[in-house]
Amino acid sequence: MRNGSCITATVTKIVSDLYTVSSEEGTFRAKARGRFRVKGQSVCVGDIVKVVSEKGFMVINEVLPRRNSLLRPFVSNIDSALIVVAKEPVPDMILADKIIVNCFIEGIKPVLVYNKRELAAGGEIEKLFSAYDSFIDCIAVSALEKSGFEELRREIEGKTVCLAGQSAVGKTSLMNAILDAGLKTDGLSKKIKRGKNTTRHVEIYEAWGGKIMDTCGFSMLTLVNLEPDELKYYYEDFLPLAGECRFSACSHVNEPDCAVKKAVDEGRVDKARYLRYLEIYNELKNERRKSYD
Numbered sequence: 001m002r003n004g005s006c007i008t009a010t011v012t013k014i015v016s017d018l019y020t021v022s023s024e025e026g027t028f029r030a031k032a033r034g035r036f037r038v039k040g041q042s043v044c045v046g047d048i049v050k051v052v053s054e055k056g057f058m059v060i061n062e063v064l065p066r067r068n069s070l071l072r073p074f075v076s077n078i079d080s081a082l083i084v085v086a087k088e089p090v091p092d093m094i095l096a097d098k099i100i101v102n103c104f105i106e107g108i109k110p111v112l113v114y115n116k117r118e119l120a121a122g123g124e125i126e127k128l129f130s131a132y133d134s135f136i137d138c139i140a141v142s143a144l145e146k147s148g149f150e151e152l153r154r155e156i157e158g159k160t161v162c163l164a165g166q167s168a169v170g171k172t173s174l175m176n177a178i179l180d181a182g183l184k185t186d187g188l189s190k191k192i193k194r195g196k197n198t199t200r201h202v203e204i205y206e207a208w209g210g211k212i213m214d215t216c217g218f219s220m221l222t223l224v225n226l227e228p229d230e231l232k233y234y235y236e237d238f239l240p241l242a243g244e245c246r247f248s249a250c251s252h253v254n255e256p257d258c259a260v261k262k263a264v265d266e267g268r269v270d271k272a273r274y275l276r277y278l279e280i281y282n283e284l285k286n287e288r289r290k291s292y293d
């Protein structure tokens with residue numbers, strides 16, 4: 001690239017502070033100007049950026065406004081998040097519920113993907129899906145057997161998606177199976193039955209007519225900038241019932257004549273999901289209290 005020339009490109013890979021950007025002009029390695037990190041606005045995979053050529057280096061000097069973004073995984077400008085859970089490690093559905101909330105806040109389509117389905121006992125996957133399939137797509141797949149891939153392809157074709165979830169659920173294994181590649185994967189730690197955080201960077205791959213981001217697994221997620229009483233707006237399974245609660249501002253926690261609680265009692269809303277809602281609600285309350293102390 002000529003010195004001083006400027007291009008618009010997409011960030012497709014970040015390894016520590018080395019960025020890969022792609023544009024019609026080609027694929028380049030770039031660095032980010034320090035001020036992005038200073039302002040707390042770091043660059044993430046999916047960002048559309050302006051890159052200038054300076055003395056033989058490519059430098060990212062502007063991040064264009066994001067259509068949407070997630071902090072965990074840290075990605076932007078996506079259509080859907082494929083939230084991967086598996087037979088092992090034991091699914092952390094609080095984590096999945098929080099990712100779903102963040103997706104709805106950001107206008108991203110959440111999809112629940114159950115991997116390693118060949119290990120699951122009969123009825124196990126259906127039971128887990130029954131709490132979600134009224135409001136999001138749920139698909140069961142196996143990276144090992146390459147099964148459920150027709151449904152998976154439908155979620156990817158023509159879209160930009162990210163894989164999201166705990167370590168060792170098989171995000172990179174799915175990526176490998178889709179690409180027929182040999183990216184690094186690893187098993188569960190025998191001692192703690194948890195993942196080993198094998199993938200250490202985020203990268204976009206192109207396959208099946210779509211763009212797929214493989215990301216780093218995580219186990220902690222704090223919902224930021226959300227009031228406890230706003231949480232209910234991001235529970236699409238509760239929304240149709242809210243009109244029947246006695247109080248229009250019902251948060252479905254302690255209020256009398258709550259239609260959501262009634263639906264839980266009658267088995268129309270999944271009880272475990274409702275109990276997780278209460279747990280997340282209380283977590284938000286505690287966060288808030290702490291910030292006033």
Ligand SMILES: Nc1nc2c(ncn2[C@@H]2O[C@H](COP(=O)(O)OP(=O)(O)OP(=O)(O)O)[C@@H](O)[C@H]2O)c(=O)[nH]1
Nearest residue numbers: 143144168170171172173185186187197198199217
């Ligand atoms: N039985 C079975 N094992 C699988 C399947 N998919 C992945 N695995 C195994 O699960 C382990 C973890 O897979 P990874 O692909 O590294 O998981 P990951 O989600 O990318 O993990 P991080 O990169 O740490 O976030 C590996 O030992 C895989 O071989 C599957 O469909 N069936």
Ligand SMILES: [Mg+2]
Nearest residue numbers: 171172198199
């Ligand atoms: Mg991985």
Ligand SMILES: [Zn+2]
Nearest residue numbers: 245250252258
């Ligand atoms: Zn209510």
